[in-house]
Amino acid sequence: MDSVLKAVIVFFVLWAIIRISGRRTLGEMTAFDFVLFLIIGGSTQRAITGQDYSLTNALILVATFVALDIALSVIELKYPFMRRVLNATPTILVDNGHLLVHRMRRARVTEENILEAARRLQGLERMDQIKFAILEASGDISIVPAARQGTAEAVPVRPS
Amino acid sequence: MDEFASRQYPVQEHMHFQRRMWLVERVGWAALTAIALLALTGLFGTGWLSKATADGKDLSIRYERFQRATKLAEFSFRFAAGEGERSLHLNTAFQQNYEIASIQPQPSRSQAGEDGLTLTFATSPAGGMVSLWAHPRSYGISEIEARSGSAPPLAFSIIVYP
Numbered sequence A: 001m002d003s004v005l006k007a008v009i010v011f012f013v014l015w016a017i018i019r020i021s022g023r024r025t026l027g028e029m030t031a032f033d034f035v036l037f038l039i040i041g042g043s044t045q046r047a048i049t050g051q052d053y054s055l056t057n058a059l060i061l062v063a064t065f066v067a068l069d070i071a072l073s074v075i076e077l078k079y080p081f082m083r084r085v086l087n088a089t090p091t092i093l094v095d096n097g098h099l100l101v102h103r104m105r106r107a108r109v110t111e112e113n114i115l116e117a118a119r120r121l122q123g124l125e126r127m128d129q130i131k132f133a134i135l136e137a138s139g140d141i142s143i144v145p146a147a148r149q150g151t152a153e154a155v156p157v158r159p160s
Numbered sequence B: 001m002d003e004f005a006s007r008q009y010p011v012q013e014h015m016h017f018q019r020r021m022w023l024v025e026r027v028g029w030a031a032l033t034a035i036a037l038l039a040l041t042g043l044f045g046t047g048w049l050s051k052a053t054a055d056g057k058d059l060s061i062r063y064e065r066f067q068r069a070t071k072l073a074e075f076s077f078r079f080a081a082g083e084g085e086r087s088l089h090l091n092t093a094f095q096q097n098y099e100i101a102s103i104q105p106q107p108s109r110s111q112a113g114e115d116g117l118t119l120t121f122a123t124s125p126a127g128g129m130v131s132l133w134a135h136p137r138s139y140g141i142s143e144i145e146a147r148s149g150s151a152p153p154l155a156f157s158i159i160v161y162p
Helices: A002-020 A023-027 A031-049 A055-078 A080-089 A101-107 A113-123 B015-041 B092-097
Strands: A091-095 A130-133 A142-145 B049-054 B059-064 B064-069 B073-079 B084-092 B097-104 B109-113 B114-121 B128-136 B138-148 B154-161
Touching: A002 A031, A002 B015, A031 A055, A055 A080, A055 A142, A055 B154, A091 A101, A101 B015, A113 A130, A130 B138, B049 B114, B049 B154, B059 B138, B073 B138, B092 B097, B092 B114, B092 B138, B114 B128
Parallel strands: B064 B154
Antiparallel strands: A091 A130, A130 A142, B049 B059, B059 B073, B073 B128, B084 B114, B084 B138, B097 B128, B109 B114, B138 B154
16 A cells, blocks of 8 residues: 555656656756666655565556556546646747747747757758747757758648 | 747647746746755754754753654763663653664663653763664654653654655
8 A cells, every 4th residue: 555655656746846847858868867867766766665675566566657657648648638737738939930039948948959959850050941940748849941942841832 | 929829830839838837847946946955954854953852850852853754863862960770761652653773872671661661771970871773663743752760751742754
């Protein structure tokens, strides 16, 4: 009984902390973020298991964690609002080369972050080559390039 | 166009929700910082807010007001000057809620009674100090009573965090 309660508390507390730490830490994980996650795991692990190293306890904990995870994914699937609560929503940061600075500040994304994503994903060099930059729910920045002459994707699709 | 208005293209935004989430994020950061700062003061154990004493004529006790389940906690008992052996009586709440890890010096006798535990120490006439380390078994509030000999007991409560 104790193990299940501990697992539920730790699951939701960790979930809340990761959620409020913002999307930037989820998607673009640095080497240090990785170390941080290991430390978080190590710190909570003993509090969850306590002095009970039995196989039964391990099974109870694993079952509880996986069940909670599945429960959340089912809730997400059923209720679009909960999907937003649990997973964040996409936010447009660049609209036709124009930076939406207030949004960027709130989301803690810099111009450099966007240009980096543009270089990495699309090989773009300048802000005016970006049509849309979107901070996705996953925390990644995706880039829609502006129409370019002579490239296949740049041909505008016109309804005939 | 208002920068915080929801756009539909290329993705459906929920800016009203998103702005609320940003606010919740900031409140959360403040809460995390507050937890760390409060922990530094000793609100969650080991720190100046947690240090406490209980003083009587024959016995004075130093203890941690805030403790954590299973974390070793120190109690130190100082006996006033006097002749002969000293006894330290701890009530049943202590017996039930703590697992004693070590007592320094070792008591010459220890006796379980109906109303708790009695430890007897050989001390010098100038008085002496006994340190007791114990693990709280579970969370909650422990109402501890301790006395030396037949003196009126010193009562204090300890909050044990889970």
